[in-house]
Structures are given as C-alpha cells and as structure tokens.
Amino acid sequence: MPSLGADMEEGTLIEWSVKPGDRVKRGDIVGVVRTEKADIEVEVYREGVVEQLLAKAGDTLPVGAVLAVIREEGEAAVPAHEEIPPAPAPVAPTPKPPPVARVRASPLARRVAQELGVDLSGVQGTGPHGEITEIDVQRAAEALKKAPTEKPAVPAFRAGIRRAIAAAMARSNREIPHYYLETRIDLQRALKFLEAENQKRSVKDRLLSVVLLIKAVARTLHDVPELNAYWIDDQLQPKEAVHIGFAISLRQGGLVVPAIMDADRKNLDELMQALRDLITRARAGRPRSSEITDGTVTITNLGDLGVETVHGVIYPPQVALIGFGRVIESPWAENGMLGIRPVVSATLAGDHRATDGHCGAQFLTALNQHLQEPEKL
Amino acid sequence: MSEPEIKAAVFKILRKITPEADLDQIRPEENLREALDIDSFDFLNFMIALHEELAVEIPEADYRKLSTLRELTRYLSDRLK
Numbered sequence: 001m002p003s004l005g006a007d008m009e010e011g012t013l014i015e016w017s018v019k020p021g022d023r024v025k026r027g028d029i030v031g032v033v034r035t036e037k038a039d040i041e042v043e044v045y046r047e048g049v050v051e052q053l054l055a056k057a058g059d060t061l062p063v064g065a066v067l068a069v070i071r072e073e074g075e076a077a078v079p080a081h082e083e084i085p086p087a088p089a090p091v092a093p094t095p096k097p098p099p100v101a102r103v104r105a106s107p108l109a110r111r112v113a114q115e116l117g118v119d120l121s122g123v124q125g126t127g128p129h130g131e132i133t134e135i136d137v138q139r140a141a142e143a144l145k146k147a148p149t150e151k152p153a154v155p156a157f158r159a160g161i162r163r164a165i166a167a168a169m170a171r172s173n174r175e176i177p178h179y180y181l182e183t184r185i186d187l188q189r190a191l192k193f194l195e196a197e198n199q200k201r202s203v204k205d206r207l208l209s210v211v212l213l214i215k216a217v218a219r220t221l222h223d224v225p226e227l228n229a230y231w232i233d234d235q236l237q238p239k240e241a242v243h244i245g246f247a248i249s250l251r252q253g254g255l256v257v258p259a260i261m262d263a264d265r266k267n268l269d270e271l272m273q274a275l276r277d278l279i280t281r282a283r284a285g286r287p288r289s290s291e292i293t294d295g296t297v298t299i300t301n302l303g304d305l306g307v308e309t310v311h312g313v314i315y316p317p318q319v320a321l322i323g324f325g326r327v328i329e330s331p332w333a334e335n336g337m338l339g340i341r342p343v344v345s346a347t348l349a350g351d352h353r354a355t356d357g358h359c360g361a362q363f364l365t366a367l368n369q370h371l372q373e374p375e376k377l
Numbered sequence: 378m379s380e381p382e383i384k385a386a387v388f389k390i391l392r393k394i395t396p397e398a399d400l401d402q403i404r405p406e407e408n409l410r411e412a413l414d415i416d417s418f419d420f421l422n423f424m425i426a427l428h429e430e431l432a433v434e435i436p437e438a439d440y441r442k443l444s445t446l447r448e449l450t451r452y453l454s455d456r457l458k
Contacts, residue, residue: 116396141396198437203428206437208417249416251397279418304416 001065002053004033004040004292005334008164011035012060013067014110024051029288036160037256038282039110042289048072061104084270099301105132114285117252118143126181135339161254172313177352180311183364185371191375197268207354209327211272213344215377216241216370217299217322219263225368227348228296230317236354245295245315246275248282257315258287259295268377303327309345319354320363323347378457380450387449390426394419427454431457446452 001011014032018024029041030050034178044304051069053063104221105113105120109132113120116137123140125132154294190212221228221242242264247256258281260274297319300312303326310323325345332341346367350360370377378386388400395413403412410420420440427436431455434442443449 195437203421203434204425206421206424208421210417251395251414276418 001033001063001069002042002289003063004035004289005035008035008063010060010062011040013055014039015057016053016068018050018053018068020050021053024048024050027290036164037254038285038287039114040287040289040292044070046070046072048075069335087308089276104130105137106134108134109137111284111286112137113140118144155264161252161256161324164262165254168315169313172316176314176316176338178314178351179352179357179360180347181350181357181360181364182345182347183368184330184343185346185368186334187327187344187371190371190374191342205269205272207268207272208275210303210324211268211275212371212374212377213301213324214244214246214260214263214275214299215266215268215271216367218244218266219370219377220363220367221297222264224359224363226359227320227350227363229319229354230296231319231351231354234353236319239296241294241296243294243296245298245318246278247312247315248279249279250283256282256287256292257295257298258282258291261291261294274310285351297322299324303344310347312349314349314351319351320360321349322367323349334339378406378454380454383431383450383453383457384446386430387427387453388422389447390430393426394423403446405450406445408444409446410444427453433457 001013002010011033014034016031018028018030024044025047026029026043026045028044031042032039034040042327046340048070051071053068055065055067061067066165104127105123106127110120112118112134113123113132118137118140120132120137123132123136126136127133140329165358187209191209194207194209194212214280225238226236228242229236231237241262243261245255245259246260247255249255258278260271260278263271263274266274276288278291295315295318298312298315298321300310300321301324302310303324306326308325308328310325312321312323314321323346325347327342327344330343332339332343346364348360348364350357391398391400391413395415398413403409409415415423422431424435424440431453433453435452435456442452
C-alpha cells in the first residue's frame with residue numbers, strides 16, 4: 001500500500017487492473033486505491049510479471065502492506081510450497097466516517113459517478129450480478145436533480161478531503177517554521193507574448209497565463225535548486241527532477257495537489273497539455289500515485305478567485321510553496337516614467353529549517369527575470 | 378439560430394462543466410464566472426465546447442464582452458447570423 005499523502009495511514013484497494021501472469025513495466029497502472037482524498041491510480045515502479053495479488057478489492061490496508069508480488073526478468077518464480085509473507089490483516093473497520101463500502105460497479109460507472117457527484121452506495125445496479133452500470137449512474141444523477149435538494153450537511157467525500165487536508169496542513173504548521181517573502185511582478189511582456197502566441201492558435205490549443213508562471217518557476221528552480229528539495233531526517237535533500245505540485249480546487253469542495261512531472265523539460269504547449277490532463281483527471285477523482293507522492297515544490301494560484309496575495313502552507317516534506325494572486329492593473333514606475341501595468345503578486349513560503357530569506361529572495365528575483373523574457377520560457 | 382436555442386446550447390455545455398449548478402437560477406445580467414465559480418481552465422473548456430458545438434471561434438480579445446449570460450447570448454447570436 002503506497003503512501004499517497006503526507007498523513008495517509010491506510011487505503012482501500014478498489015480494483016486491480018492486472019491479473020497474475022500479466023507483464024508490467026514502470027509507470028503502468030496496476031490498480032486503484034481509495035484514500036480520503038480521491039481514488040488514485042497506482043503505478044508500478046518495476047518491470048516484470050505479476051506473480052500474485054495478495055490483496056483483494058475492498059481490503060483496507062495500512063501503508064506499507066504488500067499488495068502484490070512482481071517477479072522481475074530472470075528472477076526465479078516463487079515455488080508453490082514457499083510461503084510469501086502474507087499481507088497484514090486488513091485494518092479493522094473503524095467507526096469514523098466515511099465508510100468505504102464495496103460496491104460492484106464498472107470502471108466507467110465509477111468515473112461517471114465521480115463526474116456527476118453520484119454516491120454509488122445508493123445506486124441500484126442492473127448489470128450482471130447487480131453491478132452498477134453507467135446507465136444506472138446517469139439515472140441516479142437525473143433522479144438527484146429532480147429530488148428535493150435535501151443533502152447531508154457535509155457529504156462523506158467532502159468530509160474525507162477536509163480531514164486529509166486538515167492532517168497535512170496541521171503537520172506542516174506544527175513542524176515547519178515558515179518564512180514568507182513577496183514581490184510584485186510586471187507581467188506586461190509575458191501577457192503580450194501570450195496574446196501573440198494565442199492569436200496563432202485555434203481555441204483548443206490556447207495557453208493559459210498560469211502555464212507561463214509554471215514554466216518560469218520550473219526554470220527558476222534550476223537557478224535556486226535549494227528550493228526544489230525535501231526536508232527529511234533534519235537534512236535538506238535536493239531533488240534533481242522538477243515535479244511541480246499544482247493546487248487544484250475540486251467542485252465538490254477541498255483541493256488536491258498532484259504534480260506536473262518534469263515541468264522544467266516541457267515546452268509551453270506540453271505544459272498546457274499536461275496541466276489540462278492533470279486538472280481533468282484530478283477533478284474526476286483519478287490522479288496517479290506518482291503525481292500525488294513525487295511533487296518537489298508546490299504552486300498555488302488563487303488569481304481566478306480575485307485574491308491579490310497568497311501566503312500558502314508548505315506541503316511536507318517539500319521546503320517551498322510559491323503563491324500567485326490576481327493580475328491587476330496597477331500604477332508602475334520604471335525609468336522615471338509612470339504607467340499602468342498588469343501586475344501579479346508572487347509570494348514564496350519557505351521552510352526556515354532548510355533555507356533562509358536570502359535564498360528565497362534570490363528565487364523571487366530570478367523568477368521576475370524569467371517572466372521578463374517570456375520568449376525564452 | 379434563435380436566442381432561446383443559443384441559450385439551450387450554452388446551458389448544455391455549462392451542465393457538463395458545472396454539474397452541481399442550478400442554471401435556471403442565473404440572472405441574465407449576473408457575472409457567469411462568479412456565479413458558477415468557473416476558473417480560467419473551465420472557461421477555456423467552455424470556449425472550446427462553444428467552438429465545437431456552435432462552430433464559433435471566439436478570439437481571446439472578446440472574452441471581456443462575455444461576462445453575463447445576456448452578453449454571451451447576444452454575442453453568439455450576432456456571430457451566428
């Protein structure tokens with residue numbers, strides 16, 4: 001059972017997407033695990049053949065429990081008489097919500113249910129062996145629309161997300177001595193560049209301004225690598241890969257922070273495509289395990305909500321979080337001239353155990369410089 | 378295409394983007410993005426869907442003219458004449 005969040009203690013295996021004998025390679029999705037935040041597609045980190053599936057769909061297991069055995073190329077098969085360490089006994093059901101009942105439903109039905117906000121435990125299945133089909137979900141969604149709008153005060157899913165966020169953020173505030181730095185950045189050149197780029201593109205290929213911000217952060221992390229790191233065992237552990245966690249709000253409430261993998265190696269179009277894919281899957285409740293666990297730094301962008309400045313909370317074991325507010329037209333003095341410019345407030349939340357304000361200031365200065373040369377992003 | 382037909386097409390798209398919203402409650406002069414909590418990603422998806430559904434490609438420069446349902450319906454009506 002992989003750890004899919006800073007404070008995840010257990011997860012429920014929802015389904016396997018492989019069976020014994022299947023060949024798998026690094027990055028393949030082998031199953032789906034339900035955490036308090038989402039149903040997460042679990043990837044495999046080694047190549048080989050699935051030897052045994054030790055956990056069953058519906059099992060709730062602690063982090064670290066063995067779910068399956070994968071035999072690598074050339075590795076001897078486990079003889080039939082040899083005992084494989086069994087998976088720890090499933091965690092006893094606890095009284096705390098939300099109860100994760102095993103529901104028979106097709107993967108498509110699950111996906112549609114997530115999109116439409118339908119609780120599968122209340123849906124009558126009409127498929128084989130009572131399995132819930134997509135049509136059943138659609139019918140339930142229609143019925144929900146017609147039904148009187150009497151809803152539980154806090155739906156279970158939302159309560160689960162809230163609890164997970166509460167645990168991670170409480171840990172962060174408890175353990176990380178944050179420092180905050182802020183700077184205002186003139187985005188005139190960046191937005192003009194973006195406007196020109198988007199005029200060349202059809203509507204479906206247009207870039208969002210946040211893509212420029214993400215790319216600028218990714219490049220800046222090469223200039224100031226101390227902020228692309230984890231704080232583990234009282235040590236700063238710089239990370240080579242730049243996987244940028246991006247805070248995504250969910251329509252049903254709460255947020256998830258999956259990562260855009262290797263953001264520094266992607267061009268703007270690739271970043272836009274990655275962001276689109278990530279937001280779509282995150283909002284459908286289907287992020288991948290590596291996206292949840294491997295972020296090396298986080299960006300939160302609250303500009304769409306009209307917020308001017310963001311002072312974020314670092315997601316441990318990361319050591320920095322970059323916040324962007326709304327782009328506002330502001331008076332801007334430069335070279336003795338006063339004008340009106342589109343300006344964004346960029347903040348850095350840094351872990352003071354890992355870095356100092358001097359390092360943070362270098363980061364914000366370099367970030368500004370990158371955004372003044374958008375054609376190089 | 379008549380304005381009621383355009384409004385129906387717009388609602389069909391918005392239902393996919395904001396399934397939890399009660400679109401009948403939106404007033405014609407209300408800011409759509411604020412009323413429906415539509416962020417820039419959702420708004421871009423809305424523009425893409427309008428392009429696919431109605432074959433209207435809306436330039437970015439016109440986004441500011443599309444704040445309310447009334448403005449959007451009129452804009453599309455003009456473009457579809």
